[in-house]
Amino acid sequence: MKTMKRICRMLAALALAVCLVGAEMSPVLAVTQAEIDSLKNEAKELGDQKKELEAKLKELANDKSKALEQKKLLDQQIDNTSAQIKNVETQIADYADLITQTEAELADAEAREAAQYELFCQRVRAMEESGEVSYWSVLFGASSFTDMLTRLNDVNEVMDADQKVIDDLKDLQAEITAKKEQLEDSKAEREAAKAELVNKKSELDKQRQQAIALVNEINDNEEENQATLDALDKEEERILAEALRKSRELAAQQAAAGKSTQSNPGGYIWPVDSRYVTSTVGGRASPGGIGSTNHKGTDIGRVGYTSPIYAAKSGTVIVSQYSSSYGNYVVISHGSGNTTLYGHMSSRKVEAGQYVNQGDVIGITGSTGHSTGPHLHFEITENGVRINPLNDGAEPRKGYLTGYTLA
Numbered sequence: 301m302k303t304m305k306r307i308c309r310m311l312a313a314l315a316l317a318v319c320l321v322g323a324e325m326s327p328v329l330a331v332t333q334a335e336i337d338s339l340k341n342e343a344k345e346l347g348d349q350k351k352e353l354e355a356k357l358k359e360l361a362n363d364k365s366k367a368l369e370q371k372k373l374l375d376q377q378i379d380n381t382s383a384q385i386k387n388v389e390t391q392i393a394d395y396a397d398l399i400t401q402t403e404a405e406l407a408d409a410e411a412r413e414a415a416q417y418e419l420f421c422q423r424v425r426a427m428e429e430s431g432e433v434s435y436w437s438v439l440f441g442a443s444s445f446t447d448m449l450t451r452l453n454d455v456n457e458v459m460d461a462d463q464k465v466i467d468d469l470k471d472l473q474a475e476i477t478a479k480k481e482q483l484e485d486s487k488a489e490r491e492a493a494k495a496e497l498v499n500k501k502s503e504l505d506k507q508r509q510q511a512i513a514l515v516n517e518i519n520d521n522e523e524e525n526q527a528t529l530d531a532l533d534k535e536e537e538r539i540l541a542e543a544l545r546k547s548r549e550l551a552a553q554q555a556a557a558g559k560s561t562q563s564n565p566g567g568y569i570w571p572v573d574s575r576y577v578t579s580t581v582g583g584r585a586s587p588g589g590i591g592s593t594n595h596k597g598t599d600i601g602r603v604g605y606t607s608p609i610y611a612a613k614s615g616t617v618i619v620s621q622y623s624s625s626y627g628n629y630v631v632i633s634h635g636s637g638n639t640t641l642y643g644h645m646s647s648r649k650v651e652a653g654q655y656v657n658q659g660d661v662i663g664i665t666g667s668t669g670h671s672t673g674p675h676l677h678f679e680i681t682e683n684g685v686r687i688n689p690l691n692d693g694a695e696p697r698k699g700y701l702t703g704y705t706l707a
């Protein structure tokens with residue numbers, strides 16, 4: 301897979317990077333900006349791959365919901381077909397009952413015919429024994445032709461009556477047999493319908509199984525992609541941390557080499573052209589004393605929305621982002637736990653990882669985040685502790701910035 305190949309390539313690059321990091325433990329080798337840029341490029345490439353995977357995951361989720369929809373539809377069709385099968389089975393059972401009933405009727409008619417026939421035979425035998433109805437005796441025993449006709453007529457009448465009963469019974473049997481055949485036809489028809497429905501249901505069952513298999517396959521795919529995405533996340537984070545670490549190292553090297561062009565060596569310059577301070581660290585002196593407010597920085601007003609903000613000291617940008625309180629803000633690391641922070645910018649001009657010289661424009665003033673009007677919120681941290689950037693001239697000297705006006 302394309303993704304897997306990419307990950308392999310990335311891991312190989314990473315292994316190489318780790319080797320390089322190991323090599324850099326030797327003090328001879330120095331960090332270069334090119335190395336940092338290369339790491340950032342790698343991170344960007346990972347970011348692109350992540351986006352691709354995220355798009356794929358979205359697509360898979362879409363496919364899954366479609367497959368589930370299809371399965372739901374099939375479930376409904378299967379329920380429907382099952383109900384039809386049950387219905388047709390009831391009809392078949394009804395026909396079977398009716399057929400059993402007609403079979404009984406037929407047997408009854410046949411028995412009655414047999415009985416009637418037996419009766420007829422007995423009568424003929426009895427008549428013959430008594431000499432009454434022997435055809436010949438009828439013919440030759442007659443006293444006259446008229447007598448013979450009368451006698452014959454009598455015999456025929458008896459025989460006709462018997463014959464009629466038998467004929468009626470035969471008609472009834474034919475009728476019942478026809479009825480039974482019709483019922484059997486109907487039953488066969490219903491059975492054919494049932495067979496068709498059973499086929500249909502088995503086809504639907506098969507489709508349902510396919511839909512379930514598809515959902516399972518999508519789930520597996522999702523899991524696989526998610527795992528890859530997580531791995532990419534970790535590598536990206538790791539590379540970015542590495543880039544940041546190297547940036548700090550580079551800043552330290554540059555500082556050690558005296559590369560920083562500091563117009564104010566060891567100190568800080570004003571981050572804006574305005575010297576109008578509207579709020580100081582800890583807030584304005586309050587009658588209650590310490591801790592009455594907890595303003596963490598120095599607010600410099602009369603800056604509008606378009607003034608340049610300068611790096612107060614050379615260093616590496618470690619934060620350049622938006623927060624709900626600081627708005628657009630930048631933090632520059634000057635090494636050894638020394639940082640400067642610039643808040644409420646209308647726009648940021650630098651990125652995390654970038655090295656800036658003192659006086660470089662890092663952003664434009666504004667009023668983003670928790671702010672009531674345009675001003676620069678400025679903080680200096682030394683050895684991890686916020687200090688007051690302002691120097692009021694008193695000894696021992698505390699801050700660095702002089703020549704300001706307090707509002």
Ligand SMILES: [Zn+2]
Pocket residue numbers: 579595597598599676677678
């Ligand atoms: Zn502030």
